[in-house]
Amino acid sequence: MKNSSLLWLVIFLLAGGYLIFRTSHGDMGISYVKVTTISPEKSNVQWTQYSKASKKEAGEENVQFSWSRTIGLWVAALSTLAIFSFLYGDNVFYKISESVFIGASAGYAMAVGFWDGIVNLLLRNLTPGLMRESIIPSIPKENHADWFFIIPLILGVAMLARLLPKGGWIARWPLAFFIGATAGFRLVVFFHADFIIQIQSTILPLIVFTDGSFDWQTSLKNITIIIGVLSCLVYFFFSVEHTGIIRPISRLGIWFLMITFGAGFGYTVMGRIALLAARLEFLFSDWLWLIDVE
Amino acid sequence: MFEKLNSLESRWIFLMTFLAVGIPILLQKSLPEKPTPMVMDVFNLVEDLPSGSLILCSFDFDPASAGELQPMAAAFVRHCALKKHKIVFMTLWPVGPPMIQNNINILKKEFPDYQYGEDYVNLGYRTGGEGVIKLITTSLDKMYSEDVNGTSLKKLSLTKDLKHIQGIDLLVNISAGTPGVIEWVQYASTPFNIKTVVGCTGVTAPKNYTYIPKQLAGMLGAIKGAAEYEKASIIQYPQLAENPQAQEGLRRMAPQLVAHLLLIFLIILGNVLHFVGRRKGLSS
Amino acid sequence: MKRTVPLIICSLTGFILIISWFLPAAESWGEKVTHWFDIVAAFAFVLGGANLLKIHLQKISNRRIGWGYSAVTLTAFLVTLLAGLFKINVNPSMNYPAYSWSGNYLDEGGLLWWIYEYLFVPLSATLFAMLAFYITSAAFRAFRAKNIEASILLFTAFLILLGRTYAGSLITSGLPDSLAFLRFENLTIIIMSVFNLAGSRAITIGIALGVVTTSLKLLLAVDRSYLGSD
Incomplete structure (x- = not known):
């Protein structure tokens, strides 16, 4: 060895x-849980509800040790370490964790899509009676089937045809619907919010007076913003060769963009460190009990 | 020495990063924070709304960005509850519902008088992203007929008269990407003049400055934004100083400081090595 | 049928939505199309899951390299899916206790909640947290002040990194009030709300123009690339 x-x-x-x-x-x-017996009014059905309890509450009445959550806590901690182990080198623990993550994410997304999309948006309108009797009892009795919803059902099922060896062309219909809708949404909102309003916001007074006196700070700020936006736009204008007067202006635009990217880098670092701090806090606090943040 | 540093293995840098973040967490030192004008604008907007104002909170983030955004979300929720505002929660992200639940748990624990249905309602998630925003700006019940518990919105006092979101007093969006800030600006705040404030990750914050002040009334950027908001809340409501959970962002600023200093040191070191190497005729 | 119908669907859908922004009479049509869009989006989740199932089953049946990991992926996928679809260990809704399926699929205590809380959360959060290590390592190895542009980027990053922590305030706290704008925390504000704003705004305008032209090309059937080759 x-x-x-x-x-x-x-x-x-x-x-x-x-x-x-x-x-x-x-x-x-x-891990500890708080145990509550739920007895809804006008019903003989009752069940036990478990909610998270902190370790400080451990001795209290109705607070008990939980096997499933303790196992969960260890699974969470070991999964965290397994992912971190990739920093040392690729290994089997990391690969297993990665595979579990992919599978669990896809399964979760599919379940959410089913309940919050297919059931709550489609089936409640297409088969309100069946949904009222089984899953969504609050659907009013006067609600009847809206047969217009057969269209998204057909489009949705056609989308799944993409998985078939032949007949994948049917999946172009929902794809075309999706692309058409996205283009329809975005054409207007981007033109309005990200083009017109942005130009409006850049039309700023070059000389600003505040309370009757010249406000050099705001004036300088406005002039810099206008010069910055215009020079960056000149740099983005690739149909013209960047020579002559265009060259120094586009160069200035690049400098503005570099400041933007530098700021983006600084903020990105900040974000990534915050995520790491949160994970280490989980390990030190929830799992190892080295610190107490509750 | 030069050769050793030039061929420094990544594992040592990883170890330094781990220690730079880990040790301050273990030491649990907090640093003084002073809210910047932008954060105070957001804080004052929530503070100056009359009690009982209706606030829509869309928490469009996932566990991967919760380290940055959950302190922000919690700070907003606590502030709204202290001001006795009414909150409607929703999310455009499939992994968002537990993010809402985490904040509802704060309300249940710290504000037991806050009643579900009367003071806050959880609408949960619907598929469609930007399509959801577009629809609820004109017709809420087409998208949300029930809350997450299956109760009809018409039976809840807070939402029974809410036809669409154009009438809300403030939109609070905490977002880690798409759909998120940009979509709320494009589909809600710009066309319908809905007053909007956002909290966002460090990655997306620089881009969102372009919407301030016309389309966004203010923004909290990254964990620093959360820490400053927490500080502003503590100044206004000193009882929060007793609650360690209300200082999650403030607590994270110490590891942030050490890690930033490490990064600056490494960048300088890398550049020194590069230029020394170039002078020696080596490529780094 | 294979190419014309999708083109018509795309244009019709898009133009209905555009018209609905401007004509109040067409607003209900816009709402209907948006509603359908949200529903079809749900089927995209199903397609994604089914596609994952297909790819990994093929990998396992062909005994390709790493098929064991595919088996792990599929097991995690199926367990999570079934836990969600059958609301395993989920109690009924308080308001409708007689309806056993009325509870929320993500309620605390349910199997899907357990998987989310103890598998999905640590795995996804840690995968993103790993970027802190790589960004530090990359900064050491690749962030060089080789020319003016790179130096501007580097200098801005320094200012932001210092200005967004207590170190910045501490270093420049001795500056007199007349030079307060030179304090790191104030320089950060100036960079973000002036220089960064100008750059971001230009990028935003550029993206908007790109999106508008691409959308128009799609709706007018000039761009048909999404239909594929045959």
Whole structure:
């Protein structure tokens, strides 16, 4: 065995031993739930509801240890570590976690699409009686089937034809509907919100007076914004060769864009660090109980 | 030394990043924050609305960006509850419903007097993205006839007279991407003049400046925006200083500081190595 | 039939939506098309799931490299899907206790909630958190002040990184009030609301023009690339 492998083995064994020691003493990785019995009015049906409880509430009445959530907490912590393990190198734990993530995401999206799209938007309008009797009891009795909804049903089913070896051309119909609708939506809103209003917002006074006196700060700000927008737009204008007077203006545009990208980089770093901090806080607080943020 | 640094393995940089973020979290030190004018504009907008104003909160983000955006969402929700505003929750992201639930849990725990149906309602998710916004600006019941619990919106006192979202007092959008800020600006705030404030990730924040102030009344950008909003809330409502959960953003600013300093150090080091290498005739 | 009908559907749908913005009489048609759009979007989720199933089943049946991971993906997919579709371990809605299917599929305690909370959340959040490591490493290796443009980018990034933390305030706190605009936190505000705004606005205008022209090309059937080759 190589020295480095031996070193890692020792580190892992020590870490494992530490986790076992603290877990056996009830010092980490335990989840509690608050147990409530739900008895709805005018009904003889009742059930038990479990909601998350903090470790501070552990001794309280109706708060008990939860196996399923404790297992869940360990699964979550080990999944986090498995993903982080990719930083050392590609490995089987990372690959399994990645595969689980892909599968669970797709399954989740499909279930959500079914309940919040197909059932709540389509079937409640197409078969209100059946939905009222089974899943959505609040549908008013006066609601009747709206046969116009057969059209999105046909388009939706036609979309699935894409999976067939032959007849995939049928899937072009819903695709055309989708593209047409997206183009119809966006043509107007982009022209309005992202073109006309942006131009309007750039038409600013070059010389600003505030309370009767010259406001040099706002004036300078407005002039810089106008010069910046115009020079960037000149740089984007590729139909003209960037020579002569165009050249310095487009160069200035590039500088404005570089400042924009630099700002974007700074903000992006900020975002990524925040996400890492949140994950480490989960490990240190929820799992290892090294800090208390509750 | 030069050779060693020039061929520094990525794993060492990863370790430095881990320590730069991890140690401040373990030390639990918080740093002083001063809200910037932009954050104060957003805060004052919520603060100056009369109690009982109707606010639509669309939480369009996922667990991947919750580290940045959940503190913002929580700060907004707490502030709205302290001001006794009425809140309607919704999301355009399929993974958004639990994000709403996390904030409803805050209301249940910290504001037990806040009643579901009367003070807040959860509409949940519907498929369609921008199509959902377009439809609810003219007809809410076509998209949402029931809330997430299957209760008809006509039976809930908060939503029984709500025909569309044009009449709301403020739109709060916390967003990590598409559909999100841009779509709300394009389909709701611009055509219908709905007063809108947003909270967004660091990645999307720079782009959204272009909509301020005409189309957006204000914006919180990245975790710093959340921390400043929390600070503004604590100044106005000192009881929040006793609640560690109301200081999630503030807490994250310490790891942020150390990590930023590390990054600046590494960029400078990388450039020094590059220019020294070039002088020596090496390509870095 | 194969090419003409989709072109008609695309143009008709798009123009109905455009007209509905301007003609109040056509507003209800716009709403109807939008409603259908939202429904068809739900089928896209189903198509995505079914496609994943098809690809990974093929990979397993052909015993291609990594088929074991495909089996893991499929198992996770099917368990999550069934947990969601059958609302496993979900209680009925409080208002309709007699209807066992009336509960919300994501209610706390349900199997889908468990998968979401303990698998989806840590995996997706950690995958994104990993970018913090890579962005740091990339900054060390690739962020070079090689020319004026790169130097401007680098200098701006420095200002933002410092100005958005307490370090910035601390370093420049000694500046007198007359030079307050030079404090890092104020420089950050100036960069974001003046220089960044100008650059972002130009990009936004450019994107808007691109979207408008592409949409028009699609609706007027000038661009037919989405129909494929045959």
